[in-house]
Amino acid sequence: MLRNSFVKISLVGVIAAFASLFSVQAFAQDAATLKKQMEQRLPKVDSLKAQGTIGEGNTGYLVCLKGEQGKDVVAAENADRAAVYGMIAKKESTTADLVGKRRAVQIAQNAKAGEMIQSADGKWNKK
Structure with missing residues (x-):
């Protein structure tokens, strides 16, 4: 009886280890694809x-400022950013929204002269 319990516990541990390994590999592959x-x-x-x-x-996402031009690029980029922010949030035990807002600050600091940046109060400014 004790041996059967040990075997069940060991099997559960092995399954959990494999699941974790595949999850880490999937994360790395997804991150590489997104990058x-x-x-x-x-x-x-x-x-x-x-x-x-x-x-x-x-909020860490791109915004169309002039009509529909670039809409598809913005949508694709924002979808990838959402996935990246979600991965980071999961790793850091926080929310994707918070990760995005933190990233927005970094993006604004590194923006090139002339690029449009939305400040924390929602106003748009040219850097």
């Missing part, structure tokens, strides 16, 4: 920012 997509999109994002068509919002 690649975002790197490929960066020239278009930078171009749209330079034109003043899009700007960096105070």
Whole structure:
């Protein structure tokens, strides 16, 4: 009886270890895929920012400022950012919203001259 309990506990431990391993591998693979997509999109994002068509919002996401131009790029970038913020939030035991707001501060600090940045109070300013 004791041996059966030990075997069950050991089996549960092994299954948990494998699940954890696959979860870490999936996380790394997803992160790598997201990074690649975002790197490929960066020239278009930078171009749209330079034109003043899009700007960096105070929540860590891109915002269309001039009509519909760049809408697809913004949607794709924001979807990837949401996934990244979610991964970071899970790792740090916080929320994706908080991660995004922290990232928005970093983005604003590193923005190029002329790019549109939304301040914490919601106002848009050219850097």
